[in-house]
């Protein structure tokens with residue numbers, strides 16, 4: 001009973017798309033935590049954190065290792081299985097809970113000292129601003145929302161990937177879309193940092209990310 005109820009909250013097409021994406025190789029992502037998350041969270045006292053679209057769990061495992069109590073969600077059970085293994089290998093299972101959630105259908109309950117959305121980007125239809133607004137509502141008083149997204153195609157993107165109609169929302173556009181009351185929220189970062197990264201072909205290139213960090217007063 002409980003299980004069938006749960007399944008209505010997952011869009012099977014979305015789950016299938018991401019399970020297939022993850023199924024294409026034994027590991028899709030680097031296994032290293034995202035550098036902007038490390039930079040931001042590394043300066044904060046450990047508390048509770050919600051990781052949205054946690055993938056194979058590198059951020060969640062790193063956060064747990066820093067003493068955070070982590071709730072990490074993703075729609076892909078393939079990704080979550082890998083994340084659980086990574087947490088076990090790192091010895092951090094008591095501090096991290098991985099849960100399957102389709103953020104287009106529902107949102108985790110509770111409030112958190114940090115809500116993190118790292119490259120929560122998908123080629124499927126996705127109510128991005130609705131999800132990010134729900135993310136802001138899940139921030140505890142004094143807590144923060146960190147959104148990091150691609151700001152440009154990576155240099156190694158093929159022409160096939162460079163759809164001319166793709167728009168990478170600027171941090172300001174994201175902030176405007178969140179519609180946060182300035183009396184209740186302070187903007188701590190709103191920028192487009194560059195970093196060097198290695199692409200799938202082994203070549204390094206410069207990436208532009210879009211970063212938004214807001215704090216609930």
Ligand SMILES: C[S@@+](CC[C@H](N)C(=O)[O-])C[C@H]1O[C@@H](n2cnc3c(N)ncnc32)[C@H](O)[C@@H]1O
Nearest residue numbers: 018053054055074075076101102103104118119
């Ligand atoms: C580009 S990956 C980023 C993964 C990870 N945060 C990182 O930075 O490496 C996007 C992630 O969002 C997840 N995702 C996509 N649509 C989702 C949805 N509707 N609900 C929950 N997770 C979703 C995917 O399964 C994937 O793991």
